[in-house]
Every structure is written in structure tokens, then in C-alpha cells.
Amino acid sequence: MINKLIQKIEQTDAPIVVGLDPMLDYVPQHILKKAFDEKGENLEGAAEAIWQFNKGIVDATYDLIPAVKPQIAMYEQFGIEGMKTFKKTVDYCKEKGLVVIGDIKRGDIGSTSAAYATGHLGKVTIGENTFRGFDEDFVTLNPYMGGDSVLPFLEVCKEEKKGVFILVKTSNPSSGDFQDQLVGDTPLYELVGKKVAEWGEMHMGGTYSYVGAVVGATYPKMGKILRELMPKAYILVPGYGAQGGKAEDLVPYFNKDGLGAIVNSSRGIIAAYKLKAYEKFGSQAYADASRQAVIDMREDLKQAWVAAKA
Numbered sequence: 001m002i003n004k005l006i007q008k009i010e011q012t013d014a015p016i017v018v019g020l021d022p023m024l025d026y027v028p029q030h031i032l033k034k035a036f037d038e039k040g041e042n043l044e045g046a047a048e049a050i051w052q053f054n055k056g057i058v059d060a061t062y063d064l065i066p067a068v069k070p071q072i073a074m075y076e077q078f079g080i081e082g083m084k085t086f087k088k089t090v091d092y093c094k095e096k097g098l099v100v101i102g103d104i105k106r107g108d109i110g111s112t113s114a115a116y117a118t119g120h121l122g123k124v125t126i127g128e129n130t131f132r133g134f135d136e137d138f139v140t141l142n143p144y145m146g147g148d149s150v151l152p153f154l155e156v157c158k159e160e161k162k163g164v165f166i167l168v169k170t171s172n173p174s175s176g177d178f179q180d181q182l183v184g185d186t187p188l189y190e191l192v193g194k195k196v197a198e199w200g201e202m203h204m205g206g207t208y209s210y211v212g213a214v215v216g217a218t219y220p221k222m223g224k225i226l227r228e229l230m231p232k233a234y235i236l237v238p239g240y241g242a243q244g245g246k247a248e249d250l251v252p253y254f255n256k257d258g259l260g261a262i263v264n265s266s267r268g269i270i271a272a273y274k275l276k277a278y279e280k281f282g283s284q285a286y287a288d289a290s291r292q293a294v295i296d297m298r299e300d301l302k303q304a305w306v307a308a309k310a
């Protein structure tokens with residue numbers, strides 16, 4: 001799957017992940033009304049509304065992008081109905097040829113991690129048959145519980161040719177509370193980065209490993225250090241746009257081959273029609289606004305790369 005991701009990045013010339021993080025507030029009135037009329041003003045209606053909203057965005061952008069990242073929390077808030085929409089979204093994106101990164105941030109004792117890995121990346125045997133649960137291509141992991149919380153995912157990845165992105169240095173303002181603490185002379189995020197590189201060496205998909213890292217766009221100095229520490233890891237970069245990360249800061253997250261990083265934007269794309277720059281689209285054409293936001297993001301990243309290499 002890491003090779004499919006790279007191939008799609010090259011094909012689209014866009015190291016971009018569209019984050020499918022639908023909040024009910026983002027869903028235009030015409031979609032909300034139809035969903036509530038059909039299913040009721042309840043969890044089922046809300047889940048239907050976010051499904052229709054997602055479908056519009058995917059239909060408008062799938063030819064421009066390699067990957068999407070549905071954030072599971074946005075679906076979980078609507079309980080079982082929301083989780084059904086999560087699954088429908090994963091399946092629909094895969095039908096459209098997109099690589100799907102489930103932002104699930106899991107990690108637990110070994111046996112529990114193994115069950116999470118089965119549910120999100122692998123398959124489960126029931127009687128004589130095997131079934132797939134959510135079936136994303138990649139998932140995000142929280143490595144705080146150590147190696148035995150991560151390795152069950154890597155075993156499933158090896159079998160299924162899928163991948164993971166491990167939180168190394170996150171984009172949020174408090175990420176330094178623990179991640180920047182020194183262990184001896186070394187900050188914790190660097191230790192985790194070294195571990196990602198080590199696990200990655202044992203799980204290569206080709207030039208790049210299928211053990212990737214999450215490094216926030218909001219900490220570019222650390223991004224540069226981590227790029228050097230983990231040369232074969234793909235870096236998933238959240239924090240561009242809505243959280244303040246800038247394209248010009250992201251050049252060092254990439255390798256010299258122009259590969260090695262993929263930049264996420266969620267609100268900045270899916271709720272673009274609410275931003276001043278795209279308000280001319282209006283809520284009926286919300287998906288066209290998202291398409292334009294993807295085109296603009298691609299250009300922004302490209303210009304930053306060209307300027308840095310000039």
C-alpha cells in the first residue's frame with residue numbers, strides 16, 4: 001500500500017491528504033434538511049447528512065488527490081449510526097481508487113492491539129468464513145504504550161501489505177508537555193522517531209517503509225530533524241491551514257526525491273465554502289469550493305518547493 005500511495009502521489013502531483021472530519025456545522029442546510037426529512041432529526045439523520053456531505057466532497061476531489069483521512073472521532077460522536085457512515089466512507093473512497101488512512105490513534109496491550117489491528121486493517125475468521133471490519137489501508141497509532149502495543153499492527157500490515165503512521169511529534173499546542181521532555185539528552189519525540197526508523201527497516205515496502213510517522217506542520221524545526229532521523233519513513237503532516245502550518249515550512253519534511261511526506265488538511269478543504277476566500281461558491285456548491293481549495297493547496301505546496309529549490 002505504501003507503493004500505491006507513492007504511485008498516486010506521483011500521478012496526481014499532489015502530496016495531499018483530504019481529512020474527512022465532518023462536523024454537523026459544516027453540512028449545508030439543503031443536505032441537512034433532506035437527511036432529517038428522510039431519517040428524522042436524530043443520530044440516523046445526522047449520520048446520513050455527513051455521509052451525503054462526504055460523498056459530495058469525495059466526488060468533487062478524488063481525481064486530484066491520492067488519499068483521504070477520515071477522523072474516526074467525527075463519526076463516533078454519532079454512535080453506531082456514525083460508525084456506519086465511517087465504514088461507508090472508507091468503502092466509497094476505496095471504490096474511487098483513493099488510499100484511506102483511518103485516523104484512529106490506537107495502541108494498547110498486545111492482545112488488545114491485535115484486535116484493533118484485525119478490525120481496522122486485517123480480517124477476522126468466524127466459523128469457516130473470514131470477514132473484514134473497517135478495512136482501511138493505513139491507520140494512525142499512538143505508541144505511548146511501547147513496542148508491544150505497535151508490533152501487532154505491523155504483523156497485520158506485513159500480511160495485508162498495509163501501513164501505519166505513528167505519532168512522533170503532534171501538531172497541537174500542548175504536544176511538548178510530554179513529547180519534548182528530555183530522556184537523558186534526547187527529547188522523547190526523537191527517541192520515538194528513532195524507534196519508527198528501526199521498526200521501518202524491518203518493514204520496507206520498497207524505497208519507503210510502510211511504518212510511517214505523524215509530524216505536525218506546526219513544528220518545522222523538529223520536522224527537519226525528524227526527516228533526517230527517519231529517511232525511509234513516510235511522514236503524515238497534519239496542521240497545515242486551519243492550525244497555522246505554512247507550505248514554506250514544510251519543504252524540509254520531504255526528501256530530495258520530492259517524496260517522503262504527505263500533507264493533511266481537513267477543515268481547510270471540507271469546510272472551504274465557509275472561508276472568505278471561497279464564499280463566492282455558496283453552500284449549494286460547497287463541494288466545488290473544496291475542489292478549488294485542493295487545487296490551491298497543491299499550488300501552494302508546489303510554489304514553496306520551487307522557491308526553496310531556486
Ligand SMILES: O=c1ccn([C@@H]2O[C@H](COP(=O)(O)O)[C@@H](O)[C@H]2O)c(=O)[nH]1
Binds near residue numbers: 241265
Ligand atoms: O498531530 C496531529 C495528529 C492528528 N491530527 C488530526 O489531523 C486533522 C487536522 O484537522 P485540520 O482541520 O486540518 O486542523 C484532525 O483530524 C486531527 O485530529 C492533528 O491535527 N495533529
